[in-house]
Amino acid sequence: MISICIPVYNYPVKSLIGSLHQQMKSMGGDVELVCIDDHSDENHRQQNAEMLSLADKWVYLDENVGRARIRNMFLKYARGEWLLFLDNDMSINDGFLRRYADTLSGNPDVVVGGIAYDSHKENDNDYSLRLRYGKKVESRPARIRNRHPYRSFMTGNFMIRRDVLETIGFDDRITGYGHEDTLFGYRLQQHGTKVLHIDNAAVNGNVETNAEFLSKTEEAVGNLSKIYRFMHDEPSFYRSVRLLQTYHLLQKTSLIGLVKALYLRRKPALKHQLTEGGDVSVRKFNFYKLGLFIELINH
Secondary structure, three states: OEEEEEEEOOOOOHHHHHHHHHHHHOOOOOEEEEEEEOOOOHHHHHHHHHHHHHOOEEEEOOOOOOHHHHHHHHHHHOOOOEEEEEOOOEEOOOOHHHHHHHHHHHOOOEEEOOEEEOHHHOOOHHHHHHHHHHHHHHOOOHHHHOOOOOOOOOOOEEEEEHHHHHHHOOOOOOOOOOOHHHHHHHHHHHOOOOEEEOOOOEEEOOOOOHHHHHHHHHHHHHHHHHHHHHOOOOHHHHOOOHHHHHHHHHHHOOOHHHHHHHHHHHHHHHHHHHHOOOOOOHHHHHHHHHHHHHHHHOO
């Protein structure tokens, strides 16, 4: 059995659950739908109430537990041998569930479907940073992702064997937004887990504005700095993360101070460029993340 697992938080899920329900009908009794609401506000709870009858289980949490811990909690409520995780702001194409089911004959441990972005906002400068980064870095075909299967792991759309999740689990020390997938991908590699990337993308239907995306990125870099502190004695971890690789290269060449000074001097202008939809090059965005990481680690 495949258990579809959707962590719900302050987002209307009618469209996604409706699409899943239609596809589940063609799969017989081999699929269930489990939703855990991570303490959404009352408005969104009421919005999603009409979907309760379409889920096999719908659980409300009394407090917000975050992106890592909530995924582990599905082990308590889902019955399937396979757990298919989808972010609540995704949309799916016809045949989505069947394509996942068809991969099981190859005996993978983890299957990652990929992420795509709707292009209807690509000409709007307010969304240019999110879309440019998403399409260049995240929306890659399976043949590219399979070159580095662990580094390419993302939590928005993946399926995992129950016993693998029970063994590894998401690190619940990570409570904010971002990089729980980075650490989990590294743990998959440590355990020699068989990760297969396929072309079965879910479409991100909640594209953030430049300002919103930059704010979430700042939170994610903060999370990475916390992870780095408790993983500092595992060099193989920071060798698996490009930003951390660059940081250590700068350390070896004694350039940390120079890069930090350059970042702090350019930070206001960089932030303006990235949020106002002008020059939103991924290179400048990556420099902003690197500078912020250095600032957080060396404050």
